[in-house]
Amino acid sequence: MKIGLSLMSCLLLVSGVSHASQLTLDVSPVNNTLKADTKQSVWIRVGLKGNKQETNRKRAAANVAIVLDKSGSMNGDKMNQAKSAAIDAVRLLNKDDIVSVVTYDSTVNVVVPATKLSDPQSVIAKIRSIEAKGNTALFAGVSKGAAEVRKFLDRKRVNRVILLSDGLANVGPSSPGELGNLGKSLQKENISVSTLGLGLGYNEDLMLKLASSSGGNHRFIEKASELADIFRDEFNDVLSVVAQEIDIYIDVPAGIRPVRVLGNEADINGQQIVTRLAQVYSEQERYVAVQVEIPATEEASKLTLATVGVTYANMKTHKSDKLSGAAKVRFSSDGKQVKDSVNRSALADVVSLVSSENNKLATRYLDLGNLEACRQVLRDNVTYLNANATNLPADKDRLTALATQNFVQLKDLEGVVSNKDERANRSRKNQRGYQSLVDQQQRGGTKLPVKGGK
Template sequence: MNRTVLFLALAGGLALTALVLGLPRGDGTSSPHVVVTTPLGSPTPPVNKPQGVTGAGSLQVTSRLAHPYIPVGPSETYVTVDLTGMEVPGAKRSPVNLAVVIDRSGSMSGYKLQQAKQAARHLVTLLRDEDRLAIVHYGSDVKSLPSLPATADNRERMARFIDGIWDDGGTNISAGLSVGRTQLASAMGGSATVNRLILMSDGQPTEGVSDDEGLKNVVREIRASGITVSSIGVGTDFNEDLMQAFAEYGAGAYGFLEDASKLSTLFQRDLQQATTAVARNVELSFELPPGTTLGEVLGYRAHQAGNTVRVAMPDFAAGQVERVVVRLNVTGGAAGQSVQVAGLKVAYTDLLANKGVEDLSTLAAVATDVREEVVSRQDKEATVYAARARSAQNLQKAAEAMSTGKKGEAQDYLRQNQVLFTEAAAVAGPAAVAVDQAEQAQAMQEYDAADDETSQRAAVKSSKVKALKSFGRMGSTY
């Protein structure tokens, strides 16, 4: 198989940064991309340019080291990896096999259910003849309209079914999920390459499988059957951690709406992602060489076996961007020597090429005994990304404190974030973190104004959504 190698010279002689890029092979393997930072004593590299950009499949991979120069001996650094779904200008969207699962328990009565029905009717109007849709609604029991092609006659039938939804009973999420899965499975194998379930709820499970782990297992099984699960929480009474977990284990998206009037927008956005899907079964893994150990993967569930760390990613739509930030403990050797920091692999099913792809790269730094070298050549963007991920940890802690009535403690975590972004501004400039600092100030105001239980719950959920985005879950958080 042909191999394309791109050698990018940034300076002559010893002053160079090399990128060796390989194209994926037809068998799903690829030659590695090697990123080598500029040796000691050479001109300063362009810090605003990504250290490694790879990807000949439907995903582009951009990797950065916060510290291209590391001190001799032990230290820590942050690796940031951006995954971007390929845009396909002018391409016809793919048919979708969709199921909408709507909570119609007693707590949904009135305005919320009215808005949910309106959103579902709007979703029906966006479908084409080649799409399929099943509509499921649940309280204590479950009722459903079987998966049907979205022809004009069937769209009218779907609209009539939606009009007949009424509020009743408890919240049997597991039964709603199971029926949604069954309806989707009945229509799999046709022209639709994407099978997606959208769950909407305003409350916590009260019937059926009601424990968190049991419900997560239900979603895991749905995902294992080839179906993506997205979840939308409405109001302030639902369990946001559980709904977030549904989206994570289901490789879909999570959204929080305090006002049900915006449901149509989220339904439409999830349909758009489903119909422009470019990659699924996406996994990012880090291979840690001798001298490197894992500190933490910020904001994602990671699994480590030996020297390999694996992170499951959502399915990707065209243009979708997700970021992973990892803290690593590294050991620099003799001054001037290249130090391998981590090997990266992104494996996925390329829906555009209908094959498996593996994208490989290596991140390396240069050891130095000059402290100023470490500071002056710090990557500006990677530093900001790391600050955002660290601020997200504080946001989560602030939300947990707020949920137990500890407003002062929650505000202390937000003050810590202001310090984080002030430090990042010293590296990247004030403009790079101006929006982040404004968002922290806004969160402080929201917490200060949260004087009743409802506003406190809303502040908690809003903070957790912001934390997800700051961790890097930008495309999979609505």
């Protein structure tokens, strides 16, 4: 933290102090009052809320690479829908934005090299000329797409690769791990990759890994007709980024053990947790949940569970801003006091993240072919979410919707005996979509009322 802040402090020196902040930090333990004299684990929610973007004109310029799978399987309706969706999306951009289009099959083709969108018609004409055939060199496609974005890499821009694929990667590195590592590396440069999986033929693990490790969105698109909407959502996301390169340093005092972090990949370096969020969108509430283990503590004493420092790139002022906060608790032996101290909003967020973990467990069972266990986990997850929805009226809609999603996945698996079944495949893709949605607090492209959504 020391180093991170000192790095940022140089930037702050230049930028001066106090200007319109783009983010609001809220660090809340799920319970403000904890039971005294007992060893326990507590969840802390670290939430960042994106301020409302004032007008569309003031938004940060976008630097987007559209990477389209044009392998043989995309032929026909899928390709046409993808092209028209891409064209519609390009029309959302203005002349300060940078766009590039890369296609891949067995080989990679930079159809439109990164360029300012001064002549949208020529870009659109080039998108129209794309034809589907061949294999899928997904890794190289993303690499070249990222390279196009890199040409104009700029902290003032929202730098993103949008990948649309309906197939498995079969030329070049093609495991979820390798693509995930690529995503991780790209995030270090402030490039996110959003992955749109079309149909039932793509590798959802790979697409999810690539998206989540780079801070992009991942979406499962069952029908090509949904493409246009999802592309628009994706571009709207890109155009509404209010802050990016958000580094969160969570320092946990000695004696308290950090256990795990949900909601984003994080390094737990001893007593310090470091994590980076790629961006926060306008009005989005982005959070991670940290579980810590607290030793038995005397009644009436106060304790700071964690101090949080955040640095981020303000997309309005193009300066570096920093925020800080802390999670403090009191201890009491009064059960009612403990119960009443629940921070409902924080609890609801933690519940949703835990439900995502449960969902991942379900996916693991599904992969093992243990469909009964998978269904049981999903069933429990539905129960868990519904029970919490009842207790948390403010977040009832959101949690109920999450329960419904789990229920849909469960429904798909009913009577299914093999994980090779098409319905199992669809359920699995929905699960991965769900996990991305919850962990990344994705906004668009879902029929769910998501916290902080439009």
